[in-house]
Amino acid sequence: xxxxxxxxxxxxxxxxxxxxxxxxxxxxxxxxxxxxxxxxxxxxxxxxxxxxxxxxxxxxxxxxxxxxxxxxxxxxxxxxxxxxxxxxxxxxxxxxxxxxxxxxxxxxxxxxxxxxxxxxxxxxxxxxxxxxxxxxxxxxxxxxxxxxxxxxxxxxxxxxxxxxxxxxxxxxxxxxxxxxxxxxxxxxxxxxxxxxxxxxxxxxxxxxxxxxxxxxxxxxxxxxxxxxxxxxxxxxxxxxxxxxxxxxxxxxxxxxxxxxxxxxxxxxxxxxxxxxxxxxxxxxxxxxxxxxxxxxxxxxxxxxxxxxxxxxxxxxxxxxxxxxxxxxxxxxxxxxxxxxxxxxxxxxxxxxxxxxxxxxxx
Amino acid sequence: xxxxxxxxxxxxxxxxxxxxxxxxxxxxxxxxxxxxxxxxxxxxxxxxxxxxxxxxxxxxxxxxxxxxxxxxxxxxxxxxxxxxxxxxxxxxxxxxxxxxxxxxxxxxxxxxxxxxxxxxxxxxxxxxxxxxxxxxxxxxxxxxxxxxxxxxxxxxxxxxxxxxxxxxxxxxxxxxxxxxxxxxxxxxxxxxxxxxxxxxxxxxxxxxxxxxxxxxxxxxxxxxxxxxxxxxxxxxxxxxxxxxxxxxxxxxxxxxxxxxxxxxxxxxxxxxxxxxxxxxxxxxxxxxxxxxxxxxx
Numbered sequence: 001x002x003x004x005x006x007x008x009x010x011x012x013x014x015x016x017x018x019x020x021x022x023x024x025x026x027x028x029x030x031x032x033x034x035x036x037x038x039x040x041x042x043x044x045x046x047x048x049x050x051x052x053x054x055x056x057x058x059x060x061x062x063x064x065x066x067x068x069x070x071x072x073x074x075x076x077x078x079x080x081x082x083x084x085x086x087x088x089x090x091x092x093x094x095x096x097x098x099x100x101x102x103x104x105x106x107x108x109x110x111x112x113x114x115x116x117x118x119x120x121x122x123x124x125x126x127x128x129x130x131x132x133x134x135x136x137x138x139x140x141x142x143x144x145x146x147x148x149x150x151x152x153x154x155x156x157x158x159x160x161x162x163x164x165x166x167x168x169x170x171x172x173x174x175x176x177x178x179x180x181x182x183x184x185x186x187x188x189x190x191x192x193x194x195x196x197x198x199x200x201x202x203x204x205x206x207x208x209x210x211x212x213x214x215x216x217x218x219x220x221x222x223x224x225x226x227x228x229x230x231x232x233x234x235x236x237x238x239x240x241x242x243x244x245x246x247x248x249x250x251x252x253x254x255x256x257x258x259x260x261x262x263x264x265x266x267x268x269x270x271x272x273x274x275x276x277x278x279x280x281x282x283x284x285x286x287x288x289x290x291x292x293x294x295x296x297x298x299x300x301x302x303x304x305x306x307x308x309x310x311x312x313x314x315x316x317x318x319x320x321x322x323x324x325x326x327x328x329x330x331x332x333x334x335x336x337x338x339x340x341x342x343x344x345x346x347x348x349x350x351x352x353x354x355x356x357x358x359x360x361x362x
Numbered sequence: 363x364x365x366x367x368x369x370x371x372x373x374x375x376x377x378x379x380x381x382x383x384x385x386x387x388x389x390x391x392x393x394x395x396x397x398x399x400x401x402x403x404x405x406x407x408x409x410x411x412x413x414x415x416x417x418x419x420x421x422x423x424x425x426x427x428x429x430x431x432x433x434x435x436x437x438x439x440x441x442x443x444x445x446x447x448x449x450x451x452x453x454x455x456x457x458x459x460x461x462x463x464x465x466x467x468x469x470x471x472x473x474x475x476x477x478x479x480x481x482x483x484x485x486x487x488x489x490x491x492x493x494x495x496x497x498x499x500x501x502x503x504x505x506x507x508x509x510x511x512x513x514x515x516x517x518x519x520x521x522x523x524x525x526x527x528x529x530x531x532x533x534x535x536x537x538x539x540x541x542x543x544x545x546x547x548x549x550x551x552x553x554x555x556x557x558x559x560x561x562x563x564x565x566x567x568x569x570x571x572x573x574x575x576x577x578x579x580x581x582x583x584x585x586x587x588x589x590x591x592x593x594x595x596x597x598x599x600x601x602x603x604x605x606x607x608x609x610x611x612x613x614x615x616x617x618x619x620x621x622x623x624x625x626x627x628x629x630x631x632x633x634x635x636x637x638x639x640x641x642x643x644x645x646x647x648x649x650x651x652x653x654x655x656x657x658x659x
Contacts, residue, residue: 076457082456082457082460084460129640129643129644132644132647133643133647135456136399136456136460136597137593137597137643137647139399139456139457139460140589140593140639140643141639141640141643143589143636144589144590144636144637144639144640144643145640147632147633147636148633148636148637148640151629151632151633154629155627265468268461268464268465268468271457271460271461271464272461272465275457275458275461279455279457323472323473323475323476324472324476326468326469326471326472327469327472327473327476329468330465330466330468330469330472331469333461333465334447334462334465334466334469337451337454337458337461337462337465338447338450338451338462341451341454341458
């Protein structure tokens with residue numbers, strides 16, 4: 001079983017083997033190499049950097065959105081509760097961290113986890129009533145809390161700065177300021193790895209499995225002695241914790257937070273990340289985030305090619321290009337949901353299975 | 363206290379609420395028949411308004427001719443959306459369907475801004491007078507028309523569901539899809555028909571709003587107000603949707619009055635329905651007329 005290749009089929013004989021994170025040595029090595037590559041990514045060698053600052057900024061965005069998306073996946077994918085208000089929690093984390101460090105002088109290294117905890121608390125408070133609802137009713141209730149919280153952000157000037165927004169000081173640790181992209185990257189990377197490892201392990205614990213049981217069949221889960229209300233609210237809390245951390249990381253990266261950023265569209269984008277990545281898949285959350293953040297870039301490229309072809313000049317095409325991009329993104333996601341409803345993680349599994357079983361199809 | 367303002371706002375609220383009720387009714391119709399939550403309902407309203415505007419203002423068709431053409435177009439659009447987008451998703455989890463309709467709405471919004479621009483376009487005047495005095499209050503003629511048409515539609519709906527064969531088929535499908543299918547009801551046709559009716563009636567609401575305040579992307583905000591209306595009335599009740607719309611409209615009128623006279627928030631009108639919705643969900647999640655099989659877990 002501990003060989004370098006996994007044989008076709010499931011030959012696990014112990015629970016230990018079934019619950020392992022790295023089924024083969026190869027996967028552990030691949031993971032270590034990927035981590036090393038991520039650490040090296042922003043470094044500069046002989047005055048030349050490996051990636052341009054543009055791409056680095058995109059990677060940092062992927063990291064903090066990815067953390068929040070994972071939080072939503074814990075709620076939606078693992079526990080089966082739909083939330084349309086995730087960006088409000090994300091925003092609350094951002095404002096909380098900016099408030100703590102900007103107004104009260106709490107060190108940023110401390111304010112980020114504190115913001116996460118505060119958001120978790122808010123999530124529990126919002127989750128308490130939502131814990132009674134399910135399915136569509138829950139989706140609509142979270143939609144309402146999205147609007148209510150957004151309204152709160154624009155009104156509570158003492159907390160969020162109201163219309164003028166809030167400033168977030170740069171991250172510093174032991175007197176060392178990590179403000180540039182290249183140094184802040186490591187802060188974000190640390191949180192990303194920690195949060196993903198935590199989530200991967202959460203799903204191997206009793207609590208995590210209870211959540212999955214609750215998603216799969218809540219009645220059976222209750223009969224087996226799982227406290228539904230407790231776990232539903234716990235899922236809300238954990239998911240909000242992730243959103244809060246992600247938001248706080250964003251606040252100290254952009255150094256300025258304003259309420260307009262945390263609208264319904266961002267919530268929808270988080271959901272799109274989770275669904276496209278794959279519901280109930282930890283790595284899928286990251287894949288979905290990459291997909292959603294690269295899609296506009298990709299569409300921009302397509303639009304530029306269309307522009308270059310010269311068909312644009314006729315029929316008022318050029319003014320429409322920005323809309324064309326939006327439409328293309330909407331269409332791409334609709335098509336994705338119709339033709340690949342299980343997400344990228346499932347596709348990745350299928351590709352792996354294909355190579356493993358190669359000459360045969362199963 | 364400014365009584366004149368209060369009465370005016372309450373009446374306005376009720377009239378706008380009737381419009382919410384009509385759109386909420388379309389939402390419930392789709393939900394009941396095909397279990398699809400249509401987040402693009404507001405975009406149907408907007409598309410109807412734009413197409414009618416285009417036919418009347420740009421294509422120079424008289425209103426009595428352009429309006430039916432618009433409705434026919436909307437019926438075809440509704441069927442097309444159902445067949446192309448929603449049919450492949452039958453049996454997928456709720457969340458996929460929610461996402462598809464949300465992104466469909468984003469797609470439509472971008473498309474409409476591209477085709478029709480971002481500016482508010484006034485309708486050419488259809489009625490001789492824009493406002494009439496009813497019991498000493500100024501009421502928009504178009505709103506009166508909408509009220510009249512809404513009542514006609516509701517009566518028509520009631521007749522259709524009660525007495526026509528297709529209405530019976532639709533009720534059967536809503537009640538139990540599988541049994542209806544085994545009894546020879548074409549569920550596909552029922553789904554398509556429900557989308558067509560829903561799109562047509564939504565367009566009607568859109569044209570009314572367009573007549574009063576011009577056509578712009580803000581017409582689609584009616585689609586967001588549908589959720590409070592539907593939750594108040596109960597997700598599966600058409601009568602409830604209409605009543606819920608009226609209640610939400612009334613609430614908006616009162617919120618506006620409270621805001622203008624005492625609070626001065628400036629935007630209480632936009633969030634008040636959502637506060638109301640949260641409270642309703644807490645104490646009576648199935649609404650006033652909904653089927654009471656929500657499991658509290």
